[in-house]
Amino acid sequence: MTNPSQAQTQSQAQTQSQAQSESQSTKVRYGIIGVGNMGSGHAELLRSGRIEGAELAAVCDGSAERREWARQKWSGVPVFETSADMLDSGLVDAVLIACPHYDHPSEAIQAFERGVHVLVEKPAGVYVKQVREMNEAAARSGKKFGIVYNQRMNPLYRKLRELISSGELGEIRRTNWIITNWYRPQAYYDSGTWRATWAGEGGGVLINQCPHQLDLWQWTIGMMPTRIRAFCQEGKHRDIEVENDVTAYAEYANGATGVFITSTADAPGTNRFEVTGDRGKIVIEDGKMTFWRLRVPESQFNAENEIPFASPECWKIEVPHQGESPEHAGIIRNFTDAILRGAELVAPGEEGILGLSISNAIHLSSWTDDWATLPLDEELHYAELKKRIDASTYAKKNVRAASRPADLSGTF
Structure with missing residues (x-):
């Protein structure tokens, strides 16, 4: 049985997919995988209008708490539990991966296999062996592939x-x-x-x-x-x-x-x-x-x-x-221009x-x-x-709730 939040997301996805399909050649519809510190910061950048030709089309997060937070924060933006569901919705042309480090390559490979462009947060992964597999998937896909090396x-x-x-x-x-x-x-x-x-x-x-x-x-x-x-x-x-x-x-x-x-x-x-x-x-x-x-x-x-x-x-x-350095906005702008106009990727x-x-x-x-x-x-x-x-036998003694930063600085 479909719960109300899932039904709302599916309805939003269908409506927006139809409305946005006509503008795919002039806009890049971004989906964000992971709306923690970095992911939410990137979402705010996309919604700010600072990135010409880019828009926030959907987000996903495995945490129910984070998903509810995202629904309240970005009214009207479809929120998914899994990246697979978001990719299959047809709402996104590119994903910005901002989930835990170990998952960067697997999420990228999944997106490439569905014909979606990928911009991944740093680091590319945790170990070279898995990142090499991601690079090979990118080459097979023919899609744009960037990394958020904002420096x-x-x-x-x-x-x-x-x-x-x-x-x-x-x-x-x-x-x-x-x-x-x-x-x-x-x-x-x-x-x-x-x-x-x-x-x-x-x-x-x-x-x-x-x-x-x-x-x-x-x-x-x-x-x-x-x-x-x-x-x-x-x-x-x-x-x-x-x-x-x-x-x-x-x-x-x-x-x-x-x-x-x-x-x-x-x-x-x-x-x-x-x-x-x-x-x-x-x-x-x-x-x-x-x-x-x-x-x-x-x-x-x-x-x-x-x-x-x-x-x-x-x-x-x-x-x-x-x-001044354009930092993250500069990287996302460059990646968007690479998709829309064939610009050379900085990273x-x-x-x-x-x-x-x-x-x-x-x-x-x-x-x-x-x-x-x-x-x-x-x-x-x-x-x-x-x-x-x-x-490893290490166990944390005092785990506290993390405060949320206001922007992208110092978020790691």
Whole structure:
């Protein structure tokens, strides 16, 4: 027997499907999978009118409480219990996946199999093996596939990528990223049973807070590490079972090296990304970019110089402010334009596997107390992750109800 809420949803779906079918070529009808912190934030963006050519057509969530909340919040928007029902309704052209991390690939694959475009929240998944399957499904479908790497919209990192790709910085020699301003108190970890557990999230700071930086690390410099040696401390100063303090050392094919340091317990924290090349050094910190540019490349100076203790002439350049970042709105706008007008994606979904590969390699190196090489040994990483899930005896002592943020900032 169909209950009243199901009947209402079905009626809304039929009416809206008929009314909206005529405008499919001029609008992208989005369905959101999961209306927690991120999903509800994306829904508000779509309803705000800021994304030309996009509209919120439906939402779904497995929680009855969340579904009722959504009905009250967005009157007239069909609410489904399952993503399969939403996809089969004919109401949506694209889905925005904002459910728990482990489910990202399976939800995406289901949507691709039904001929629907997919925009997935970060991370692409928890382990590379499942994300590779998602990428293969995307390729078979021929549909648009994007990932919400909203930091790729940040003008600072776009400028860094431009300076490096144009050769302005010369060949990359070293990278250092200290990203310890992800401060999270115990109350944050106690705000949900799934948080900071191997079974619930598949990791800690690497899989939850740092996917953006791990992506930018490879995206801005244009290359992936060949091997990584890492040390992850689990539950440092916090009652959790996953990593919240990480130091990783990376090596690249051209001889460059990199260090990545992150933590959720440092107060105050630091966010400083430093890239050194043959022609100088670029530093991004406190929302500013500084370029210490050598008058001649270091390699040239070293070959020609005959004076002990001499050093290359260096000019300090304060790179002008590049403008505000459109963040999540920019990513959704770009994805909408890709569907409607064939725009090039800023963050193709297939590239989600790159930052995740680095994350998985850092985990694997720490777990095995050895180097992890890239491309990653996916089967070994998955086996080690499963070992930790199966052996876990961790139980949260004080789980509190999480407060809802007003926007998309700091929601993880």
